[in-house]
Amino acid sequence: MKHALITGANRGIGLEFCRQLAARGVRVFATCRTSSRELDALASSSGGAVRVIADLDVASDAAVERLARDEPALAGVRLDLLINNAGVLRRESLDDLDFERIRLQFEINSLGPLRVTAALVREQKLGRGSKVAIITSRMGSIADNTSGSRYGYRMSKAAVNMAGATLARDLESRGIAVALLHPGWVRTDMTKQRGLVDVDESVAGLLARIDELTVSRTGGFWHSNGERLPW
Ligand SMILES: NC(=O)c1ccc[n+]([C@@H]2O[C@H](COP(=O)([O-])OP(=O)(O)OC[C@H]3O[C@@H](n4cnc5c(N)ncnc54)[C@H](OP(=O)(O)O)[C@@H]3O)[C@@H](O)[C@H]2O)c1
Numbered sequence: 518m519k520h521a522l523i524t525g526a527n528r529g530i531g532l533e534f535c536r537q538l539a540a541r542g543v544r545v546f547a548t549c550r551t552s553s554r555e556l557d558a559l560a561s562s563s564g565g566a567v568r569v570i571a572d573l574d575v576a577s578d579a580a581v582e583r584l585a586r587d588e589p590a591l592a593g594v595r596l597d598l599l600i601n602n603a604g605v606l607r608r609e610s611l612d613d614l615d616f617e618r619i620r621l622q623f624e625i626n627s628l629g630p631l632r633v634t635a636a637l638v639r640e641q642k643l644g645r646g647s648k649v650a651i652i653t654s655r656m657g658s659i660a661d662n663t664s665g666s667r668y669g670y671r672m673s674k675a676a677v678n679m680a681g682a683t684l685a686r687d688l689e690s691r692g693i694a695v696a697l698l699h700p701g702w703v704r705t706d707m708t709k710q711r712g713l714v715d716v717d718e719s720v721a722g723l724l725a726r727i728d729e730l731t732v733s734r735t736g737g738f739w740h741s742n743g744e745r746l747p748w
Pocket of ligand 1: 524525526527528529530531549550551573574575576602603604605606625652653654655699700701702703704705706707708712
C-alpha cells in the first residue's frame with residue numbers, strides 16, 4: 518500500500534491511523550478541520566510521509582469538492598486506501614431530544630463518508646484495487662441495541678452502515694472494496710478517555726481488518742478484533 522487518506526486525522530483514532538500507517542512506510546494524507554500539535558509533530562518528523570490537509574469539514578459539500586478536485590497534494594495520486602474516520606457523538610436521550618444535534622450527527626457521521634467517498638471515486642482518486650474503510654459503530658447495529666438512548670449517534674451510524682453496504686455493491690464492479698469497521702470502545706476524547714482499549718491496540722486491529730479486505734469480502738461489518746457484527 519502506498520497512499521492513504523484519512524479524515525478526522527488531528528486526534529484520537531484518526532491520528533493513530535496516521536502514526537501506524539506512516540510507520541509502515543505508507544504516504545498519508547492526514548485531513549482535518551484544524552490540525553493539532555500532535556499531528557503537526559508527526560508530520561514534521563515523518564520526512565514527508567505524512568502530509569496535513571486542513572480545512573476539510575466532511576459536512577461541507579464545498580470543502581469535499583475542493584479536496585477531490587483541486588487539492589494540489591492529490592494531483593495525479595491514486596489512493597490505495599480511504600479511511601472515513603471523522604465522527605461525532607452527542608448524548609441526547611428521549612427526554613432531551615435536540616433535532617439540530619441529531620441532524621448534525623447525520624450530516625457528519627452518515628453523509629460525510631458518502632460525500633467523501635463519492636467525490637474521490639468521481640475524480641478517479643480511488644479505483645481498481647483501492648479500499649474504503651468506514652469507521653462506524655456497533656451502536657448503529659439494530660440487532661445489537663440492548664441499551665437504548667443516543668438517538669442521533671445510533672441512527673446516524675445505522676445510516677452509514679447502509680451507505681457502506683450500498684457503496685460495496687456499487688463499487689464491486691470497479692474493483693473497490695468497502696468495509697464497515699467498529700473500533701471497540703476506545704479511550705479517546707469521544708469516550709472521555711474511558712473505554713476498554715487503548716487507541717494503538719484498536720488501530721492495530723482495524724488495520725488487520727483492512728489488510729484482510731478484498732472485493733470478495735466487500736460490504737462486511739467487523740469489530741476491530743475480527744468478530745463479524747450483526748446489522
Ligand atoms: N472511541 C470509541 O470508543 C468509538 C467507538 C465506536 C466508534 N467510534 C468512531 O470512531 C471514529 C473516531 O472516533 P474517536 O474516538 O477518535 O473520536 P474523537 O477523539 O472525538 O475524534 C473525532 C475526530 O473526528 C473529527 N471530526 C468531527 N467532526 C468533523 C467534521 N465535520 N469534519 C471533519 N472532521 C470531523 C474530529 O475533528 P475536530 O478536532 O475538528 O473536532 C476528530 O479528529 C468516529 O467515527 C467514531 O464515531 C469511536
